[in-house]
Amino acid sequence: MESTVFHDLTEKSSVASFVFNINTGKFIYANPAFASLVGANYDELTPNHLSEIIHPEDRVYAQKALADVLGHTLANYVQLRILVNNEIKWVRITASQDEDKTGEMLLYGNVADITSELENQLSFEKYANKKDAILNILAHDLAGPLSVINMLGSSLRSSIQDPADITQIDNIININTQAINLIREFTAREFLETADITLAKKRVNIAQKVREYVEEYQKSITDIKRTFNFFTSAENIFINVDEPKFFQILNNLTTNALKFTRDNGVITVSVIDKGDVVQFSVKDDGIGIPEKYKDILFDKFTDASRKGLQGEPTIGLGMYVIKNIIDWHNGTLWVNSTENMGTTIFFELPKI
Template sequence: MLAPSPEPFHYLLEGSRQTSFIYNVSIGELVYVSAAYEQLFPGHRREDASADLPHLLSYLPADDQAYARQCFAELAHGQLHDDLLLRVQPRPDQPPRWLCVRAHRGATPEGQVLLAGTVDDVTVEQEYIRNADKYMAKKNTTLEILSHDLAGPFNMLQQLAEFIGEKTQALNDPQVEKLIRVMQDTCRDSVNLIRDFVDGEFMESASVELKRARVELVLALRQIMETYQQGEHLVAKRFSLRAAQPKVFVEIDHNKFLQVINNLMSNAIKFTREGGHIVVSVEQQAQHVLVAVADDGIGIPAELLPVLFDRFTKARRPGLRGEKTTGLGMHLIQTLVRLHGGTIWVESEENRGTTFYIQLPNSAVQPAE
């Protein structure tokens, strides 16, 4: 039998739309749950909430059940301080819902460990965030493709202007020379404007605090790679995704980590010739998740590798189409990877290609094999 809620908060808890609870870890029972529990789980009575707990766990997708158990175990030991987001789907014919569990650890005078907190249905907010993340990643990927596609004609026009300038040099016509300079400056400024717009968004992201969540990385990478594959004809490159496991979970800032991948993809496009191949791979290892972005492009000279991640690095080079670089891209990539608790390194050989490796902590419970 559940104990009544303590005064003077009884009416506050009972009248709230939030589901409030107190769970006694020491005896493994719910000792209080508010009336909103019955709205959160229609068909369940709060008097039976403690007995319902094993059944409620089955509402979580199989991939999330071990993760939920781990999080509650950490919470019981005072090791989890973030909100816990869980997907629930009571019936297959119902859409999944998102629940946010906020709890803190306490103890009774007798030394029994308690977890007290609230459960909210945050489905609307989470669907909005996940759709926004999805379309933000697609937008950034599309911008990368378009930036290379649009820069190509301007670079070609600039080269044609240089060629015309050489052929008409003997005319010594100041007006012709001025027109050619205008063409060259316009093309160069247009290319720089396109690249500055894309780089600006990436640079701003490094100064913002991370908002981590449990992300299915294979799915997230597949979504952006499909966009690159749809744009293969625009950049004259081939793109592939290779996943060692069908699902890999990591705790990352979805938008910022995919910006890292997009920036590495942009770098690969710049230094890979037409017809080249760019591959993104992901693998769940014993202690880490390994992500790699590999190309068969022109590679990086050995003397530049030690300074590649330096701020305003001397390793910056124009792309094969003359794309400019600020020297900040790799430094910001490294910064964002480190903020995720990860490491990044590069292996490259001239005229053979380049591979960037990112190792992320294996902080999220993985699905059973």
Template sequence: MTDYATLFRSLAAHSQCVYFAYDPVSRQVTYVSPAYEHVLGGDSSRVNAELGRWQQLLHPDDWDYLQEQVALVLSGRPAVEDVELRLRHPDGRRQWLCLTLCRPAAEGEGELLTGTVQDITRVKEYMSNADKFNAKKNATLEILSHDLSGPLLVVQQLAEHVAEQAKNYSNPALDELVRLMRTTCQDSVDLIRDFVNQEFLESANVELKLARLNLVSHLRVLLNNYRDAQHLLDKRIGFTTNAEAIYVYIDDNKFQQVINNLISNALKFTPDGGRIEVHVEERAGRVRVSVQDTGIGIPAKLQPVLFDKFTKARRPGLRGERTIGLGMSVIRTLVLLHDGNISFTSEEGRGTTFIIDLPTVADEQLAHRGPQ
């Protein structure tokens, strides 16, 4: 019979992955592979003495999360995978670890837990930079769309005025030039919006990649991009929260697209000098994100069909921005894929508030789903 322990001993000795066995009754590590020393910088012979130090280095928000995942395995779940944890070292360095934990199937092992730990710091740093770039890209597209469309629409309106005044001249050449000015401006505005809309619609055709993250810090990065351009948008954009750390399982890029689209709509239907407020709060095991504007509101007759695909509720913005009518339908689909729901209240002449409710990481359904 093949001795698998001997077969894999060499792999464990040279792997960058830390293998371990832990007895939760005695709270002792009964085995740790050599990778412990170069991945975590510890001393294998003193691993149990160093457990207290690892707990001190663990991010406070991650300690409860780790205990919840261990409890899931001890209560009968076979394994938990991709449990991402943060260590805060004294020199200011942040290290990301990925934990997998399971209960051996062998009889006589009692409550013994086995698992692996990998250093994913480089991957997380890369993803963080990519997410920041994506958030800035999306916000920049919306801001450029708003700024580039404005002057073109002004030229279009001037062309319409010239066309009205030129009726008495009976000059076909002049009429044709004015027509070209009007159609060129409108085509340019449509092209800008089509580009931004396509960026958004493509996001709905990709499988969600859920990850546990602090929604407050991620929304703050996104909103800061808009707030930096407030002087260009002629709107005031605010962000408030009732907590600095609210954890959810979401696809960061897709959820940013949802918020970007809601802000885009608010920009289109809020007059210059108006306000757009984004607020996030945790309440009764749910997270609520609201996007409120002081715009023109949604007519009562259009509200029942707002989330329909190719809805009749589509309408041009205050500057003539075109809409394809798919935006709100895609937003609702993305929110539902996150096990959330979206609703709104609106009054003509006073503004609109969109409300998104999401489960927190403590939600029972997501706790059994596990990290993605």
């Protein structure tokens, strides 16, 4: 009775479901939603058909995911692309294996079409990238002039005698200092809010994500007075990564490049597929890092934490937190820098 009810519910469900016999290599059940999603009737469902509709760039990833399922090590779900009737769809697959009463090993799974969900998420992330770019530009463009106002105010104060004028200048300095502190607190809070140790990794097209990130800076070239370039070795490069923490790395490296690169300088962000890992770099032609700071660059609260060329604030944790995030991803981080010629920060993250 329970089996019949379950079967009837599954047949009418919009959630694609299947049962695959691992021993025989055949599907023993697939509901109409599954057949519709993969573009095949039940009697046409074979492992070969499913292999053929998986996007070529995702097939190695799919094989690894299947091995994880069979080895009972799959974490949560798998997201990949399928090509059905010349249309690319993103699907989320949840699967597990179990032994039936006759000793046969069965693979049970659900498949959901998440194409629209990812498109909406991509739209949201574009606005998030715009927000990050605006925040970094504001911190860069406002902190410098405000610091100069404070220095000029202090210099002027020492040269006047009238108590009323001194009071007015002190008011200006105090208000200006509050503005500088507000920028410092805002950028510090924005930086630290995703710096906790919990990772929520998912598979993302990192080449596309970084390209869109850089494009936001390219749109602001008049405001930031820097040229931003982007290079990738392939249009699509997929990696399992905690996306907010990854962009915390990129935000901080981009901010540093802005802080230590003069007007009309060039900043280049690169993404290179190197097989099992992806290499990222942020390169500038700025003032470089003094030799004495290189060994302590990734430590917290050291002299390597410097104000920017326009007095932009620092919280002394940036490179330290970045190194920790990269370590949590089992990645590597290193720097090439020459004073008065520029700096390139490299880091590599494993794809899986």
